Amino acid sequence: MSYTYDYPHPAVTADICIFSIRDGKLHVLLIKRLVDPFKDSWAIPGGFIKMDEDLIDGARRELEEETGVADVPLEQLGAYGTPDRDPRERVITVAFMALVPSDQMVLAAATDAADARWFDMDDLPKLAFDHDRILADARERLAHKVTNRVTETARAAFQFLPEKFTLAQAQAVFETLKGEDLDKRNFRKWIAANWDLVDLKEKTTGGRHRPAALYSVEF
Amino acid sequence: MSYTYDYPHPAVTADICIFSIRDGKLHVLLIKRLVDPFKDSWAIPGGFIKMDEDLIDGARRELEEETGVADVPLEQLGAYGTPDRDPRERVITVAFMALVPSDQMVLAAATDAADARWFDMDDLPKLAFDHDRILADARERLAHKVTNRVTETARAAFQFLPEKFTLAQAQAVFETLKGEDLDKRNFRKWIAANWDLVDLKEKTTGGRHRPAALYSVEF
């Protein structure tokens, strides 16, 4: 009996959907591919799993190599393995996702990708492989996670708010992540019931309207 | 530029957790391994994905080859790829699960496994690889799916009931699948609200107690 499995092996990659809010709109981090297939196409970052690294570690490494983005709390989305999803050879990919702040983030595309940029989710380019499907699945999952219970993902939403924020700002963030408008009064009830808001007893100034109360969160 | 990716490739398998109720207890379908590693150990069925088949098709094929079980509605659980989960070489597995009736099912282990048997989930043998972890994840998912909304999995629960069943029988099935006891009155409210039960105007006989009304379901 031989000591290696005598079956042909597919390639295995990890692909990562990184979401952020920029300019009040949901964005996703895409890279421009450096090599064929789909050279010069946009794609979600990802690459080959090394033989000695765990799937999530491979995902983290590829993400950093292609975009410079590090230290994000990835969550597995699932495996995608339609036989012809890669025109070169059989490639099975394990998809991950995360929600991160991106303002002070410096994208470093140089090494393993021709470019790395944030794209508005409402204005996406044509994507390589089956990445449009993976991304759609991730988008759906994001919307569910953001309000359904107090998950890591929901907590990440507050990263898009300044230290001191108004409830209107918070509502805008959650609306962006969910992809739908929320009722103001119901949102305020929800956030007060589910998060530990501190009323800072300060108000905004300068607006041509009634000033808003400022809050901070404690986790 | 070469036409194949010059990275080493891991092996990729599909592993399948098949649940059923037998004797009123939750069981899982395991196979006895025919070859090393873990020769003669029990394991959840599974095997190598072929180069031209989709993940779910590979899972279905392996399941049939190793157990004789066919035509089950598999759902993907996720990918497991810890580097040393297989002592021989790097193997990444994609796990699937399903809930099926098993009474008239004939297990045919002969071909690709030394044996195939149903095991009581409360009396499992030591499992090969990391299959205990995969199985634990599947068990948890099953419990959630059975009552949370009207899913395929929830519908499958009725397969464990005869054409005409009492509400007590139905409750027993759902208790087994959830792994916890349910309140009789609350269960009756729930099943009446969520399923289309037909009161057959018949009653059981022969019990040393008050006869029970018989129902059937319509989907």
Added chain:
DNA sequence: CTAGTAAGTGTCATATATACATTATAAACA
């Protein structure tokens, strides 16, 4: 006819979701 056993049934409290309209307060401007 009595004992045993499982069937059958309703209410209250709590939590969550959703719909919906008016008043309050500051800045800008005439």
Added chain:
DNA sequence: TGTTTATAATGTATATATGACACTTACTAG
């Protein structure tokens, strides 16, 4: 200074889901 404009702030009613909880009914066996 007072009028306009823009956003902030607030409460109630309804519907639905969840979970706790105890007594009466009806058959069988002895």
